[in-house]
Amino acid sequence: MTPPDLPPMPSQDTLDALVRIVGEPHAIRDADSMTPYLVEWRDRYHGKAALVLKPGTTEEVSAILKRANETRTAIVPQGGNTGLVGGQIPFETGHEVVVGMSRLNRVRDIDLGGNTITVEAGVVLANAQAIAASAGRLLPLSLPSEGSCQIGGVLATNAGGLNVLAYGSARDLALGLEVVLADGSVWNGLKALRKDNTGYDLRDLFIGSEGTLGIITAAVLRLFPKPAETVTAFAGLDRLEQAPAFFSRIYERAGQALTAFEIMPRLGLQFVLRHAAPARDPLASPHAWYVLFELSSPRPGEEMKQLAETLLAEGLEAKEIGDAVLASSLTQAQELWRLRELMSEVQKHEGGSIKHDVSVPVAWVPELITRANDLVELMIPGARPVPFGHFGDGNIHYNVSQPPSMDRTIFLSHWEALNAAVHEIVLDLGGSISAEHGIGRLKRDLLPHAKQPLELELMRRIKAAFDLNGILNPGKLL
Numbered sequence: 001m002t003p004p005d006l007p008p009m010p011s012q013d014t015l016d017a018l019v020r021i022v023g024e025p026h027a028i029r030d031a032d033s034m035t036p037y038l039v040e041w042r043d044r045y046h047g048k049a050a051l052v053l054k055p056g057t058t059e060e061v062s063a064i065l066k067r068a069n070e071t072r073t074a075i076v077p078q079g080g081n082t083g084l085v086g087g088q089i090p091f092e093t094g095h096e097v098v099v100g101m102s103r104l105n106r107v108r109d110i111d112l113g114g115n116t117i118t119v120e121a122g123v124v125l126a127n128a129q130a131i132a133a134s135a136g137r138l139l140p141l142s143l144p145s146e147g148s149c150q151i152g153g154v155l156a157t158n159a160g161g162l163n164v165l166a167y168g169s170a171r172d173l174a175l176g177l178e179v180v181l182a183d184g185s186v187w188n189g190l191k192a193l194r195k196d197n198t199g200y201d202l203r204d205l206f207i208g209s210e211g212t213l214g215i216i217t218a219a220v221l222r223l224f225p226k227p228a229e230t231v232t233a234f235a236g237l238d239r240l241e242q243a244p245a246f247f248s249r250i251y252e253r254a255g256q257a258l259t260a261f262e263i264m265p266r267l268g269l270q271f272v273l274r275h276a277a278p279a280r281d282p283l284a285s286p287h288a289w290y291v292l293f294e295l296s297s298p299r300p301g302e303e304m305k306q307l308a309e310t311l312l313a314e315g316l317e318a319k320e321i322g323d324a325v326l327a328s329s330l331t332q333a334q335e336l337w338r339l340r341e342l343m344s345e346v347q348k349h350e351g352g353s354i355k356h357d358v359s360v361p362v363a364w365v366p367e368l369i370t371r372a373n374d375l376v377e378l379m380i381p382g383a384r385p386v387p388f389g390h391f392g393d394g395n396i397h398y399n400v401s402q403p404p405s406m407d408r409t410i411f412l413s414h415w416e417a418l419n420a421a422v423h424e425i426v427l428d429l430g431g432s433i434s435a436e437h438g439i440g441r442l443k444r445d446l447l448p449h450a451k452q453p454l455e456l457e458l459m460r461r462i463k464a465a466f467d468l469n470g471i472l473n474p475g476k477l478l
Helices: 012-022 029-038 060-071 123-132 149-156 202-206 240-257 266-275 302-316 332-340 347-349 363-379 408-412 415-428 444-450 453-466
Strands: 051-053 073-076 097-100 107-110 118-119 174-180 184-189 215-222 227-237 259-264 291-295 323-326 357-359 384-390 395-401
Touching: 012 051, 012 060, 029 097, 051 174, 051 332, 060 174, 060 215, 073 149, 073 240, 107 123, 118 123, 118 149, 123 149, 123 357, 149 215, 149 302, 174 202, 174 332, 215 302, 227 240, 227 332, 240 259, 259 266, 259 323, 259 332, 266 347, 266 384, 302 332, 347 395, 347 408, 357 384, 357 408, 357 415, 363 395, 363 408, 415 444, 444 453
Parallel strands: 051 097, 073 097
Antiparallel strands: 107 118, 118 215, 174 184, 174 215, 227 291, 227 323, 259 291, 259 384, 357 395, 384 395
């Protein structure tokens, strides 16, 4: 991707002034020491920065942006650096200043009566989950990167994850925000209200804006009753076309108790078994596809277990599934989930992997995968599709591993062409080219093909209204 027209390189006086705001111990000037902030985990983007700043308060973030706006210094906000589209990585010019949020890591309030928790942007998601759990509540947002991703980044990208089916995405879990705008002014929208019908919803503008409209510094998040009973089941299917009927059966009977419904192919499971010992195959014989689903209830007892047993028996009788196992312990449930959670990571051991994060209406998931598989074989014979993900909300991670005999660099050179071809299928089925990872750098140039011209024009107007000098994450998303 060609870097955009960035603001000019900040002067030494500007850099020194920015360092004074946070203090020398919380600034990184040395190029080698900056490296963890300049490379994303897929190793696709390697940026450069003039400086890395680690503010510790909202006031410091405000002072940074005020100075940056006055001097037209480009700012790249960054949370836990777990993003998958390069939105948190600066370009290669070295003109930008990275603002890492890890020091804003306080829990400001937990309200059990109102079922909310107020956290700063640098709080790691797993820590927020643990604090909620210790108070007898559930923070349902769950991501494979939850041990390192931060709340601010999760909201800035409107992350989805494993529990969207029952609880919604990050947007649905946020009641209020505190945001520092490009000119340094602070919007205090930390309201813990379920209903607030007073005009434009500014909160929803910032969620999913990928740091291009403001920097989120704190949020009020919804909490839920902690499940008293959770049941995990794993089933094998001979054909993916059986999945919609099996999903409908479970959803119609379980309703909100169905908290996850994931699919994975046999090849993906083989990758996990091969590279993630001591993982083991849950079923006696292999199947072309697998479903992992979870039922949860705030009521103690065995209601969910009995319901799961009934649903599995009915699915077997209707030939929607060929075999199944119900986790008999928490340890076994964790082992089943580990098979799904490692699906992305293990693909690294199989060489290059071309990624797609797409969504289509649930009923069209089998057609999406069938058409995309045929396309992959036509474009890159021998390439190995590994489509998996959140069947229940139509979000599929359509990944393609390189043919074993092909050079990795040659395979990855097909990335843009394969993306474009798969996205054509997605759009033809009424889907989205980005379900939960965002746009960032990776999909910026694809967005005009997926959005109506008027939509893009309105987005540009919003960007200009919030960031007149274009200092906030320039060249990302738009």
